[in-house]
Amino acid sequence: MSVLTRPGLLLSLVFIIAGCAPQQGSQTYNYGYAHGHNHTLHDGIVVPLFSDKQRVGFAELKLHDDKGDLELWLTRDAAGSDPLDLPLNAEITVALPDSATKAVSLRVRNTQKNEDEDGKANIRGSKTNYFIFPGDTGADATFLMGRGFVANTAISFVAGGVRYTTDTFKLRPHIH
Numbered sequence: 001m002s003v004l005t006r007p008g009l010l011l012s013l014v015f016i017i018a019g020c021a022p023q024q025g026s027q028t029y030n031y032g033y034a035h036g037h038n039h040t041l042h043d044g045i046v047v048p049l050f051s052d053k054q055r056v057g058f059a060e061l062k063l064h065d066d067k068g069d070l071e072l073w074l075t076r077d078a079a080g081s082d083p084l085d086l087p088l089n090a091e092i093t094v095a096l097p098d099s100a101t102k103a104v105s106l107r108v109r110n111t112q113k114n115e116d117e118d119g120k121a122n123i124r125g126s127k128t129n130y131f132i133f134p135g136d137t138g139a140d141a142t143f144l145m146g147r148g149f150v151a152n153t154a155i156s157f158v159a160g161g162v163r164y165t166t167d168t169f170k171l172r173p174h175i176h
Helices: 007-018
Strands: 045-051 054-064 070-075 092-095 103-106 130-133 151-159 162-165 169-171
Touching: 045 169, 054 151, 070 092, 070 103, 103 130
Parallel strands: none
Antiparallel strands: 045 054, 045 162, 054 070, 070 130, 092 103, 092 151, 151 162, 151 169
């Protein structure tokens, strides 16, 4: 069996070549990587999602440094494989308490397919786990732009009369 056909060895070589070694002190939910990109399903920041102080899922928030737009996926598992779907009219609040814009609202892109930026449809049974900002709202997202953007952030929403929230975390952009 050649070196190139051994999946574990090949993957290890890719990480070594790319310099993707786990770093001391990095956040657990970012899968141990603290450099310009994360090794998560969508290259965002994954944080636990709580209801009544019990963990009920995870939120993966991705900030694009070039346009200042946000993408959010809600899942039951940290790997992002089990969607936590909400009604299509759900509104997610991303609080940025230290910025001039204190909070933004994330909504579905559309009610037909609600495609993410990779073109993947995210509607299942008239529900979705994918939300964006600014979308077609006309809201100004320039304050989120730039490679050096960092902000204390928390995510929250109400669904079915139940409040969901994350702890505060540092939002940083996904850098290409």
